[in-house]
Amino acid sequence: MRTRPRTLRLRGLLRKESLQILRDPSSLAIAFVLPVFLLLLFGYGVSLDSKHVPIGLVIEQPSAEAASFVGAFRQSVYFVPRLYPSLQDGRAALRNHDVNGIVVLDGDFAQRLKGDRDAPIQVVVSGTDANSARLLEGYVQGVWSSWLQREAQARRIPLPVAVEPVIRIWFNPELASRNYLVPGLLVVNMTLVGALLTALVFAREWERGTLEALMVTPVTIEEILIGKLLPYFVLGMGGMVLSVIMALFLFEVPMRGSFWVLAVCSTLFLLAALGMGLLISIVTRNQFVAGMIAILATFLPAFLLSGFLFDIGSMPPLVQAITHIVAARYFVAILQSLFLAGDIWTLILPNAAALALMAAFFLGLSRRLLRKRLE
Amino acid sequence: MLARILALAVKEFLVLFKDKRSRLVVVVPPLIQLLVFGYAASFDLNDIAYALYDRDGGYAARDLAARFEGSPSFRSVGRITRQGQIAEWIDARKVLLVIQIGPRFTADLLAGTPAPVQILIDGRNSNSAQIVQNDVSRIIADFNRDWTAARGLQGMPVNLITRAWYNPNLESRWFFVSGLVGLLTLVVTMMVTALSVAREREQGTFDQLLVTPLRPLEILIGKATPGLVIGVLEASLVVTIAVFWFGVPLVGGLGVLYTGILLFVLAAVGVGLMISSLAATLQQALLGAFLFLVPAVILSGFATPIANMPEAVQILTLGDPLRYYLVILRSVFLEGAGFELLIDQMWPLAVIAVLTLAAAGWLFRHRMT
Numbered sequence: 001m002r003t004r005p006r007t008l009r010l011r012g013l014l015r016k017e018s019l020q021i022l023r024d025p026s027s028l029a030i031a032f033v034l035p036v037f038l039l040l041l042f043g044y045g046v047s048l049d050s051k052h053v054p055i056g057l058v059i060e061q062p063s064a065e066a067a068s069f070v071g072a073f074r075q076s077v078y079f080v081p082r083l084y085p086s087l088q089d090g091r092a093a094l095r096n097h098d099v100n101g102i103v104v105l106d107g108d109f110a111q112r113l114k115g116d117r118d119a120p121i122q123v124v125v126s127g128t129d130a131n132s133a134r135l136l137e138g139y140v141q142g143v144w145s146s147w148l149q150r151e152a153q154a155r156r157i158p159l160p161v162a163v164e165p166v167i168r169i170w171f172n173p174e175l176a177s178r179n180y181l182v183p184g185l186l187v188v189n190m191t192l193v194g195a196l197l198t199a200l201v202f203a204r205e206w207e208r209g210t211l212e213a214l215m216v217t218p219v220t221i222e223e224i225l226i227g228k229l230l231p232y233f234v235l236g237m238g239g240m241v242l243s244v245i246m247a248l249f250l251f252e253v254p255m256r257g258s259f260w261v262l263a264v265c266s267t268l269f270l271l272a273a274l275g276m277g278l279l280i281s282i283v284t285r286n287q288f289v290a291g292m293i294a295i296l297a298t299f300l301p302a303f304l305l306s307g308f309l310f311d312i313g314s315m316p317p318l319v320q321a322i323t324h325i326v327a328a329r330y331f332v333a334i335l336q337s338l339f340l341a342g343d344i345w346t347l348i349l350p351n352a353a354a355l356a357l358m359a360a361f362f363l364g365l366s367r368r369l370l371r372k373r374l375e
Numbered sequence: 376m377l378a379r380i381l382a383l384a385v386k387e388f389l390v391l392f393k394d395k396r397s398r399l400v401v402v403v404p405p406l407i408q409l410l411v412f413g414y415a416a417s418f419d420l421n422d423i424a425y426a427l428y429d430r431d432g433g434y435a436a437r438d439l440a441a442r443f444e445g446s447p448s449f450r451s452v453g454r455i456t457r458q459g460q461i462a463e464w465i466d467a468r469k470v471l472l473v474i475q476i477g478p479r480f481t482a483d484l485l486a487g488t489p490a491p492v493q494i495l496i497d498g499r500n501s502n503s504a505q506i507v508q509n510d511v512s513r514i515i516a517d518f519n520r521d522w523t524a525a526r527g528l529q530g531m532p533v534n535l536i537t538r539a540w541y542n543p544n545l546e547s548r549w550f551f552v553s554g555l556v557g558l559l560t561l562v563v564t565m566m567v568t569a570l571s572v573a574r575e576r577e578q579g580t581f582d583q584l585l586v587t588p589l590r591p592l593e594i595l596i597g598k599a600t601p602g603l604v605i606g607v608l609e610a611s612l613v614v615t616i617a618v619f620w621f622g623v624p625l626v627g628g629l630g631v632l633y634t635g636i637l638l639f640v641l642a643a644v645g646v647g648l649m650i651s652s653l654a655a656t657l658q659q660a661l662l663g664a665f666l667f668l669v670p671a672v673i674l675s676g677f678a679t680p681i682a683n684m685p686e687a688v689q690i691l692t693l694g695d696p697l698r699y700y701l702v703i704l705r706s707v708f709l710e711g712a713g714f715e716l717l718i719d720q721m722w723p724l725a726v727i728a729v730l731t732l733a734a735a736g737w738l739f740r741h742r743m744t
Contacts, residue, residue, distance in 0.1 A: 029662070038669060045673045047683040048502045094540065096716065119533050127542030128709045130550050131418035131502070132680055137537055138509035144535055162519040163439065164489045167508055170465060172498030180501050196665070200658050288574070289396050291661040292566055296404045299669065300562075304412045309678055311503055313422050319414045333468070336499045346467040 009219050013227030021231055028235075035189045035239040036246065042185040043251050048177040052080045053136060056102035058090035059083060063110035065151075072147040073103075078139040094126055101125035101136050171340040182253045183335035184308030186243050187328045190266070191302040193239050194273025195280070195294050197232045202281030203290035221371055225363075229274055236270045247339075257338035261348060265334050268355040272327040273298075275362025282369045302328035330354045379589055383597030387571060391601055401567065401605065405559045409552075409613055413621050416551035416678075420506050421448050426470045428455035433481025435522075439492070442514050443474065449510075465497050472496045472507055484522070541626075541709040552621045553708040554677045556613045557700045560636070561643055561671065564606035565664050568647030571598050572739070573660030585740065595736040599644045606640035607633075617708075626711030635703035635717070638724040642696040645731030652738035671697050696727050 021028065057073060059066045073081040082099060084090040090102040104122040106112075112119040123140055125133045151157075172179050205211045214224060244262070247253045277294060284290040304310060305319075306328035312320060323329050330351040337344050392398050425443065429436050443449050452470050455461060464470045475493040483490035494511050498504045539545050575581035584594060614632070617623045625632075646667060654660035674681070674688065675697035681689060692698050699720040706712035706720075714721075 034666070037666075041670050041673055041688075044688050045670075045684050046679045048679055050680060050683050053682070095710075113533065120536050121533060123535055123537040125537070125539050127539030127545050128550060128705050129680060130539075130542055130545040130547035133539055133542070134418075134509065134545050135505060137539075138505070138512075140537075141509075141512070141535060144533075148533060162484065162490065162522045163515050164491045165494050165512060165515045166491045167494040167496065167511070169496050169498035169504050169508070172501055172504070175498060175501040175505055177501045180499055192665075192669075196662075200661060204658060284396070286394075286396065287657045287661070288570055289400055291570075291657075292400045292404070295562070295566075295665065295668070296400075296408065299665075300408060300412065303672075304415050310416055310418065311420055311500065313424065314417060314420050316414050319411055322411060323415075337466075337468075340499050341466060344466045 005218075006223075010223050010227060013219060013223060014230060017227055017231045021235065032235075032239055032242065035193055035243045038189050038192070039182075039185060039243050039246050042188070043178065043182055043246075046177075046181050046185070048131075048181075049175070050132060050135060051077055053078055053101075053139070054099045055079045055081055055136075055140075056084050056090045056093045056099040057081050058085075058087055058102055058104040060086060060105065060107040061110065065110045065113055066105050068151065069105065069147055072143050072150075076139070076143050079143070091124075094124065097126075100132065101140070103140060178251055179253050179340060180336060181308070182247045182251050183339045184306065184332050186240070186247060186335060187269075187306060187308060187331045188299070188302045189243055190236065190240055190270060190331075191273055191298045191328050194232075194236050194270050195277035195298040197236065198229070198274050198277030199280045199290045199294040200287065201232070202228070202278060203284060203287045206281065206285035207287055221367060225278075225367060225370070229278070232274060233270060236274065237266065240266050240270065253339055255339055256342040258343055261343055262335075262338055265331065265338075265348070265352055265355065268352060268359055269327060269331040271359035272355055272362060275359055275366060276327070278366040279362050279369070282366055282373065285373075301326045305329065306332045308332045324354075325358075327355060327358045330358075376593060380593050380597050380600075383589065383594065384600040387597060387601045390571075390574075391567065391605075401563060405563055405609060405613070406616075409555055409559060409616055410620075412555055413548070413552045413617075416548075416555070418502060418506070418547045419545075420503055420510075423449045423472070423507055423510070424452045424470045425449055425472045425474060426452050426455045426460075426464055428458075428461060428473055428475040430478045431476045431480035435481040435484045435490075436476045439476070439515075439518055440474075442518055446510075446514060461495060465495065468497065468499075470497075471503065472511070474511075548621065549623045549709060550705065551678075552617045552623050553704045554701055556610060556617055557639070557675070557697055557704050558672060558677060559613050560606055560610040560640065560700075561697055562668065563609045564602050564640055564643040565647045565668055567605050568599070568602035568644050569651045569660050569664035570657060571601070572648060572651035572735075573654040573657050576654070577656050591736045591739050594739055595648070595732060598648060599641075599732065602644040602647060603640055606643060607636060610636045610640065623708055625708055627707035627713070631703075631712070631714055631717060632707045634714075635700060635707065635721065635724075638721055638728060639696055639700040639703075641728040642724050642731065645728045645735060646696070648735035649731045649738065652735050671695050674698065675701050677701060693723070694727070696724055699724050 055073065057070055059070065070081060070083065073079050082093070084093060084102070087104060090104065093099045094102050102124050104124070106120075106122075109119050109121075121144065123137070125136050127133045169175060202211075211224075219227075248255055276297070280293050280297065281290050284293060302308070305312075305323045305326045307323070308328070312323050312329070315323070334348055334351045337347050391401070427440050427443070429440060444451055452464070455464065455473060461473050461475070465473060473495045475495065477491060477493070480490050480492070492515065494508075496504045496507050542549055572581060575584065589597070614625070618625050647664065650663040650667060651660050654663055674684075674692045674695050676692070677697070681692050681698065684692070702720045703717050706717060
C-alpha cells in the first residue's frame, strides 16, 4: 500500500522533531527533570502548617496558676514555649525574632484570679507575616480556652454554657496544606513545562531562520504546527504522568476523582499552555524576549493568580477579571476538586470548557499569525 | 583601565537598550506585575461566601445569624432549606462554609444546656479553612460572651487581649508587597545578567573580547555594571510604588535599606553572571536562570514561612540570597530595624556576592568551547 504524501511529510517532520528533542538534552531536561525537581522542591518546601512555633511566655511572678498555664503551652504541638521573667526581656526577644509572639501574665495574675477579679492575659504577636500571625492567634486562643476549661473544672467553677461550635472540615479534615498545595503545584509545573518548551524552541528556530527554510519545502502550515507540537505534547504529558505518580505515591495526596477526567483535562490544559508558548515565540521571534515573556507570563501568574495559593474571591474585581485569562486558574480549580473531592461536574464542566476555549484561541491565533509571517 | 571598563559597560547598556522590545521587557512587565500581584497576593479573606441552614428559627438563632451578616468579611449567598443542599453548595464551591443551626437551638440555650451549632467548612484550601475556622470561633465566642453576660452568668474572669506589633490590622498585603520588591529585583537582575555572556558566546564575540587587552576583572566589572545599575533602579522604583501606591509603611532608614539592596543586587548579578558563563548557548542560560529563579523564590520564605519546611530543606535555603533580602526588606519596612539587627542577614549576602562573582570571572577564561 502506498502511503499518501501528506502523511509521509508529516511523518518526516515528526521524525525530525523527535530526533531534535532526543539529541538536545535541554528539552528532555525541561520535560522530565524539571517537573520532578520542581515538585520535590515545592512539595517539601511549601507548607503553611506551622508547628513548634517559638513563643515567649512572660511570667512576672511564678505561681501555681502560671505553672499550669505554661504546662498547657508545653503540651501543645504548635508551640515551643520559652520563659521570660519580665516584659522587657519578652519584648526584646520578639524584636530579635527569637519568638513569634509573647503571652504576658502580669505579676498579680494569680492574686487577681483568686480574688475573682479580672485577670487579663496580654498576647502580642509579630504582625510582619500577617498570615502566620493570624494562625498563631488562633492557636493561642485554642490553648487558652482548653486551659480555662481544665482550670474551671479543677476549681469547680461552673463554666457558663452557651453555643458550642462543632466544626467539621470536609475533604481535608486534618487540614494538611500539602493536600491542597500539591495539586496546584502540578499546574504551576505544567505551565512552565508547556510554555517554556515551545516558546524557547520556536524562538530559536526563528532566530536561525530554519522555519523559513522549512517553508520552501512542500509542507503546509498545519503540518508544521502538528509536527512541532505533537512531540512536545507527548513530552509534556510524560512529565504530567510523572508528576501525578509523585503526587499520589510520594506526597500521598488522595485521588477521589477519576483518572480519565484527569487525562482529558490535562490534555486541554497542555494544549493551552503549548499554544501560549507558540504564540509568544511567533510574536517575539527572539530568544531573549521570548524567554523573558514566557517567565513573566507563565510562572508568576500561575503562582500568584491561579488561586493555587491565594484566594481569588478576595482579590479586587479588576484583578479577579485578569485571572480569567490565566489558563492555570481553571486547571487549579479542576485539580483541587479532582484530587480532594471527586468528579464534581458542576465545577469540572465550565472550567474544562474554558480551557478548551483558551487552547483553541491560542492555537488558532498562532496559525493565523504564522501564515501572515511567512507569506 | 577605567576608560576600558567604561567603554565595555557602555557597550553592554547599548546591547540591552538598542532593541525597543528588550527595553520594554525590562521596564514594563515588572511594573504591571507589581500592581497586579500587589493586589492579588494576600491571604486575607474579606469575602467569605457562606450559607445558613436554620432549622430553629427562634430568636437566639436569628441573633447569631445577624452577627454573621453584620461581619464585613462574611457574605451570605442564600439560605439552605434542605439537607441535600449542603453538599451540593460546598462541592460546587458556591460557599466556603455552611452554618447549620439545629431545631432545638433556642430551647437548649434558654434551658441552660449547651446548644451545638454545626459548622461545615470546605477544606480544599486548607489555609482558607483555617482562617474561616478562627473567624467563626471568634464570632461565636462574642455571641457567648454577650449571651452569658446578659444573663448574669460568670465563669473564670480571664480574657485574652491580643495585639499585633508592626502591623496592627494584620494586613498580609504589607508582607507580600514588601516581598515583591525582592522578587522583582531578582527577576530583572537575573534576566539582564544571565544572558549577557551566553549571548556573546553563542555569537562568538566573547572570544574576541578575551583577546582584547581587557583583563578578566575588567570584563567582570563591565559585565556586572548594567545589572547592578538596572537592579538598583528597579528596586528603587518598586520601593517607591510600594510606599506611595500601596501605602506600605517604610519605618526604617534608607541607609539600611540601600545597603541591603546593593548587597543583594551584587549577589544576584554574581549568580546571573556565573550561570551565564557556564552556559554555552542562550537557551542553556535561560534554562539555568530559570532553574535558579524558581527554587530561589519558593525557598525564600516569600509566600510560605521557612520555619515550616523540613530541616534538610531549611539548610538548603541558606544558599538562597533572596531569603536574606526578604528579611532585610520586611524588617526595614515594617519593623524599622537598624544595622545591628540585620548584620546577620547582610554578611551572607556579601559572601554569596564575592563567591559567585569570583567564580564568574574564573569561568570567563576557563570555560572555552
